[in-house]
Amino acid sequence: MTDGQERAWTDLAPRYVLHAPRDEAATSVRPGAAIDPREVWGRDAALIVEVGSGQGHAIIHAASSRPDDDFLAVEVFTAGLARTMLDAEKAAVRNLRLVEANAPEVLEHLLPPGSVDELWIFFPDPWHKNKHNKRRLVTPEFAAIAARAVTDGGVLRLATDWEQYARQMREVLDAAPEFARAFEGEWSERFAGRVLTAFERKGTRAGREIRDLAYIRRVRE
Numbered sequence: 551m552t553d554g555q556e557r558a559w560t561d562l563a564p565r566y567v568l569h570a571p572r573d574e575a576a577t578s579v580r581p582g583a584a585i586d587p588r589e590v591w592g593r594d595a596a597l598i599v600e601v602g603s604g605q606g607h608a609i610i611h612a613a614s615s616r617p618d619d620d621f622l623a624v625e626v627f628t629a630g631l632a633r634t635m636l637d638a639e640k641a642a643v644r645n646l647r648l649v650e651a652n653a654p655e656v657l658e659h660l661l662p663p664g665s666v667d668e669l670w671i672f673f674p675d676p677w678h679k680n681k682h683n684k685r686r687l688v689t690p691e692f693a694a695i696a697a698r699a700v701t702d703g704g705v706l707r708l709a710t711d712w713e714q715y716a717r718q719m720r721e722v723l724d725a726a727p728e729f730a731r732a733f734e735g736e737w738s739e740r741f742a743g744r745v746l747t748a749f750e751r752k753g754t755r756a757g758r759e760i761r762d763l764a765y766i767r768r769v770r771e
């Protein structure tokens with residue numbers, strides 16, 4: 551990290567970063583460590599969670615333009631979290647918190663069941679080599695974990711520039727009993743609240759098409 555990013559951790563982390571009680575690994579979350587969102591954000595509001603928020607461009611833009619909603623950025627990349635805090639401070643964003651932890655564990659252990667109104671996964675690592683495909687985030691196991699966290703009628707939004715991964719996401723989520731497609735045709739419209747990030751620009755420049763997907767969390771029985 552640069553000196554500025556180190557300073558962000560010292561000066562801004564107390565305002566923005568949620569403490570996640572750890573299990574064994576440094577970015578793990580201990581089972582039973584659930585937060586109370588009303589206590590953390592100090593109000594009762596819709597909660598939007600972005601998994602793999604990178605430098606924070608999408609979530610800072612969203613948090614600034616939707617002051618009545620609350621936002622949580624989930625990342626394991628320390629320098630990206632520092633950048634996010636610096637930009638959040640510059641934009642005087644107060645409805646955003648960050649957590650440095652492995653996303654599936656955040657969804658399973660840190661967030662209470664049914665507490666998330668929108669879950670965003672934009673440009674997750676594509677792991678495009680065949681031998682690495684198994685490291686991808688969006689799997690049937692992940693769909694079940696996401697379904698636990700998202701509230702009835704809540705939305706799961708995804709975007710990727712890797713066609714094969716987009717197809718995998720669609721196959722996995724079409725098969726997940728807790729989710730229903732929120733689009734007609736092959737892919738979803740571009741989500742209007744998703745700003746252009748460096749990853750999207752890189753994909754487009756390399757000639758890759760961007761694909762969006764959106765799913766609604768079915769009502770629990």
Ligand SMILES: C[S@@+](CC[C@H](N)C(=O)[O-])C[C@H]1O[C@@H](n2cnc3c(N)ncnc32)[C@H](O)[C@@H]1O
Pocket residue numbers: 601602603604605624625626627630651652653654671672673674675676747748749750
């Ligand atoms: C390709 S980048 C995209 C970042 C951002 N969404 C964007 O569009 O610019 C994927 C991000 O996901 C983060 N990531 C990967 N696996 C993760 C996990 N298990 N938990 C939390 N973040 C993760 C990486 O650190 C990386 O910053």
